Amino acid sequence: MPRQRQDRALRTRAAIVRAAAEVFAEQGYAGASVTKITDRAGLTMGAMYFHFKNKAALAREIVVGQPDRVLPPRPSAGLQRVVDITLTWAHQLLEDPVLLAGARLVMEQGEFIGPEQNSHQQWARIFEQELGRARERGELLPGCDAAATARLIVNACTGAQMHAQMATGHRDLPDRVVEMWRCLLPALAAPEAAAAVELDVERGRVAEIAL
Numbered sequence: 001m002p003r004q005r006q007d008r009a010l011r012t013r014a015a016i017v018r019a020a021a022e023v024f025a026e027q028g029y030a031g032a033s034v035t036k037i038t039d040r041a042g043l044t045m046g047a048m049y050f051h052f053k054n055k056a057a058l059a060r061e062i063v064v065g066q067p068d069r070v071l072p073p074r075p076s077a078g079l080q081r082v083v084d085i086t087l088t089w090a091h092q093l094l095e096d097p098v099l100l101a102g103a104r105l106v107m108e109q110g111e112f113i114g115p116e117q118n119s120h121q122q123w124a125r126i127f128e129q130e131l132g133r134a135r136e137r138g139e140l141l142p143g144c145d146a147a148a149t150a151r152l153i154v155n156a157c158t159g160a161q162m163h164a165q166m167a168t169g170h171r172d173l174p175d176r177v178v179e180m181w182r183c184l185l186p187a188l189a190a191p192e193a194a195a196a197v198e199l200d201v202e203r204g205r206v207a208e209i210a211l
Contacts, residue, residue: 009051012043012047012050012051013051015041015042015043016037016038016041016043016047016048016051016052016058017058017061017062017098018041018097018098019037019038019040019041019043020032020037020040020041020055020058020059020061020062020101021062021097021098021100021101022040022097022101023036023037023040024059024062024101024104024105025097025100025101025103025104026104028104028105028108029055029059029105029108029111029112030108030111032055033055034048034054034055037055037058055112056111056112056113059105059111059112059113060112060113060117062098062101062102062105063102063105063109063112063113063117063118063119063122064113064117064122065098066098066099066102066119066122066123067122067123067126069092069096069098069099070085070088070089070092070099071088071206072084072085072087072088072203072204073088073203073204073205073206074203077133077137078130078133078134078137078139078193079131079134079139079140079185079189079193079194079197080196080197080198081130081133082127082130082131082134082153083181083197083198083199083203084203084204085126085127085130086153086157086177086180086181086204087174087177087178087201087203087204088203088204088206089157089177089204090157090160090161090173090174090176090177090204091174091204091205091206092204092206093161093170093173094170094171094173100170102119103161103165103170105119106119106120106158120151120154120158123150123153123154123157124147124150124151124153124154125150126150127149127150127153127154128146128147128149128150131144131146131149131150132146134189134193137193138190138193139189139190139193140188140189140190140193141187141188141189141190144188149188152184153184156180156184157177157180160173160176160177160180161173163176164176174201174204174205175201177201177204178199178201181197181199182199185197
């Protein structure tokens with residue numbers, strides 16, 4: 001019985017997160033409410049408050065969990081890994097309500113999460129770490145600032161998803177990410193390393209999204 005209750009609790013929590021993601025993606029943080037989320041999930045307020053203190057806690061869960069959902073389907077390292085993370089994110093955002101909610105919440109993060117934890121900082125740390133590996137592999141140009149480059153990649157991806165949302169409902173986001181890299185790579189990568197990076201838009205496509 002304890003195992004059954006634990007499994008049921010995990011399913012309930014996942015249902016709340018998915019419902020919250022759908023509501024946040026549609027209405028933003030300000031437009032969402034606990035009532036709308038529980039109605040979408042088909043659960044009671046009691047179930048909601050057992051797992052999450054309030055709407056802010058739900059939004060934080062969604063934002064903090066973003067990087068864990070983006071797992072490139074192909075093995076890679078260095079610059080290729082950085083590119084693959086962004087391409088996988090671009091593809092998965094089209095199907096994953098949690099990532100879509102994260103994209104919608106980007107401009108409202110100050111309402112529910114501190115600047116040291118927000119999605120910009122999370123992704124910048126990940127990219128800076130991968131760029132450090134790229135430097136060890138001799139892929140970066142001399143003088144390339146990994147921290148500044150990581151922030152630039154995050155800023156560029158954020159802008160790409162905003163423009164893609166306005167123009168095509170995000171459908172062309174993977175193509176915009178490839179376009180972004182065609183502009184960025186010559187500025188940060190050694191010529192032979194840049195030439196070796198695969199910019200096939202299909203590299204980031206994942207067969208099935210686990211929700």
